[in-house]
Amino acid sequence: MQIKIHQDAKSKYIGKHAVCGTINWDWAYLLEVLQGETLEVETEHLFHDQYNTGPVAKDRVEPLMARLDECRSQQTRDYVHKILTGSGMRVMWGSVAEVIDDVRPGMMRCQWCGKCASVADACPKCSKSDYLERFR
Numbered sequence: 001m002q003i004k005i006h007q008d009a010k011s012k013y014i015g016k017h018a019v020c021g022t023i024n025w026d027w028a029y030l031l032e033v034l035q036g037e038t039l040e041v042e043t044e045h046l047f048h049d050q051y052n053t054g055p056v057a058k059d060r061v062e063p064l065m066a067r068l069d070e071c072r073s074q075q076t077r078d079y080v081h082k083i084l085t086g087s088g089m090r091v092m093w094g095s096v097a098e099v100i101d102d103v104r105p106g107m108m109r110c111q112w113c114g115k116c117a118s119v120a121d122a123c124p125k126c127s128k129s130d131y132l133e134r135f136r
């Protein structure tokens, strides 16, 4: 499963967060670097409205860093580099243009314990049945 980051992810993020004044500019610049890129999604913990990505391949980090506008601060460079070389990031659906090979259809998430599994009458981990949310 992969996600393709929207070509206008940065401006969409800024537009959404400007209303409440909670823009994380380092995150906005990270999205700018990733616009149009395809990222692997970690599928153990699935959500309706967000995607946990896996690590970015090492050989992609340098070309992505080169996209960062040269006038950005060292703090921003360090932030973007740390995330690109880390174990992954959480990307909200509003930044995503396309989900490729979506594994969620036919699956559900237990809101009690967080387990994702094939649709069933009860959670295979905690056995509860009242907290199951089916992916569409």
Ligand SMILES: [Zn+2]
Residues within 6 Å of the ligand: 110, 111, 112, 113, 114, 115, 123, 124, 125, 126, 127, 128
């Ligand atoms: Zn459960």
